Amino acid sequence: MPADPLFINASSGAPSYTSAELRRGLGVLVSQAGTADRFGARSGVHPSGSAALTLSGFTLTVQHIQAVVYPAASATQGPYLVQLPAHTYTVPAASAQPRKDIVVMRVRDNDEDGSGERDADSVYLTGTAAPSPVEPSVPAGMFRMGTIDVPATGGGNPTLTFNSPYTVALGGILPVRVAGELPTTGLHEGSYADRWDNDTLYRWTGSAWQAVASNAAYNAAFEPDALGYAGTGTNVTGVTSTTFEPGTSFGTSFVAPASGSVLITFGGLVRITATTDETVLLGMQVRTGGTVGSGTVFSAASDVDTVRHRKSTTASNSIGETQASYQTRVTGLTAGSTYNVQLLHRVTGGTGTISNRRVSIQRWN
Missing domain, CATH: 2.60.120.760 (Jelly Rolls)
Structure with a gap:
């Protein structure tokens, strides 16, 4: 069946665009790394020189964020481009045992998920206090932006680990922190990723990631x-x-x-x-x-x-x-x-x- 191409004039009536058509059409501009869906995209925040999350005492600030969210409620849902103004959370008080909390990003779209809502927002999820606490599971369709370790009462202030995935435009070099974050699906031969833990640039050969340049090799060549x-x-x-x-x-x-x-x-x-x-x-x-x-x-x-x-x-x-x-x-x-x-x-x-x-x-x- 024919489809409506984006940004085409109509004298009257057709074409008329559904939101899903717009998402799928604009999805060609963002990376698909990490998803096998042809209409999917990589969920994550846009890389920036400034921190996306900050923590001062018991006040957690979610800074201005640009992100891509792909809930994958269906294979044709398409990705959502999200802009989220800065806002804050108060970290719940500590208890007799330590606790792990997380902050996640979500999109709710009643047309796709039947949630009755149409919005994008961050969500603070409180974990269960325990001698060896485990952070809450990330709900389906969302992605984790950060982990907050809350010590037991008297153990000082909570600490923040920013561990959100990053996403980039299609063809961009994808930042990852460690080898375990290198995606293995949604890639085309010639995709690139930059690993921060070893300062190495990798290229996807079509079947594996291959190191092509590194800071250590550069220093060795020119030391x-x-x-x-x-x-x-x-x-x-x-x-x-x-x-x-x-x-x-x-x-x-x-x-x-x-x-x-x-x-x-x-x-x-x-x-x-x-x-x-x-x-x-x-x-x-x-x-x-x-x-x-x-x-x-x-x-x-x-x-x-x-x-x-x-x-x-x-x-x-x-x-x-x-x-x-x-x-x-x-x-x-x-x-x-x-x-x-x-x-x-x-x-x-x-x-x-x-x-x-x-x-x-x-x-x-």
């Missing part, structure tokens, strides 16, 4: 390569320990990149000063925390990762020095956590000297 550096010309003399010792707490701290991997370059001037001395070694260790030498050892020094000056077997050239550096890759770091690199030293025998120490940390993908 600086150089993460830390320290250098000093101070000599460490009289090195006699045959096990690694830090001497002075020389090194630097750094924040682990998104990859969890870094390239550490360290070096110095290692020196043998007597024919009786043997090998002088300069090593390093990675520890947790931002204070050099503190925290738990993450990566310990070994003779594999060392700068060294080895004694010659010929007495005439057994005294000398080596200016050198060594690079090592450290993996498995926790992205965003702070670590520190501390230089250490030891000898295999006799006495040694170390100077011109330096260490640098670079991002490694």
Whole structure:
């Protein structure tokens, strides 16, 4: 049967529009995410930079709201575009046990639901006080805008959680708070959603949500390569320990990149000063925390990762020095956590000297 297209002139009589025809026609402009009905729409409030609900003491304010409500009393009911001026509720007094209340949005339309009413409004629903209270169920055809946790008498003021779904125009990027809010019906391939808990943009492939961009990935791509550096010309003399010792707490701290991997370059001037001395070694260790030498050892020094000056077997050239550096890759770091690199030293025998120490940390993908 033919239908009346919206906004067409009539010299007299037809076309005449029913409210359902207008709702269904205008419904093409709003998102259907979350509903399988072809004439349906996603219920929720319009995203805004300001809070839709606020709570001060025991006064709950529902701010000016633009919303879409789809009661789904029938598959052809169509969505309602709602504007609701600001109004307030007084949160009912606390009792001997805590309580959970909710605020919901509803539309009543006698033509569709037989309610005898034609209006849109918010509704405050009081829960039942209990040791572990449960919030009331959301009535059919409505959507929850917020949860109010009311502590037992003497427990302070109630607290508000704004947990309303959001809705946008058709083709708009849908804001969701967590993965569980990502809809799986009423979507077309190429629908987009922005998850707030992990700052990630998702695209609907036709069968699943796929991450396409994230703040973490952006930061990883553009974070600086150089993460830390320290250098000093101070000599460490009289090195006699045959096990690694830090001497002075020389090194630097750094924040682990998104990859969890870094390239550490360290070096110095290692020196043998007597024919009786043997090998002088300069090593390093990675520890947790931002204070050099503190925290738990993450990566310990070994003779594999060392700068060294080895004694010659010929007495005439057994005294000398080596200016050198060594690079090592450290993996498995926790992205965003702070670590520190501390230089250490030891000898295999006799006495040694170390100077011109330096260490640098670079991002490694």
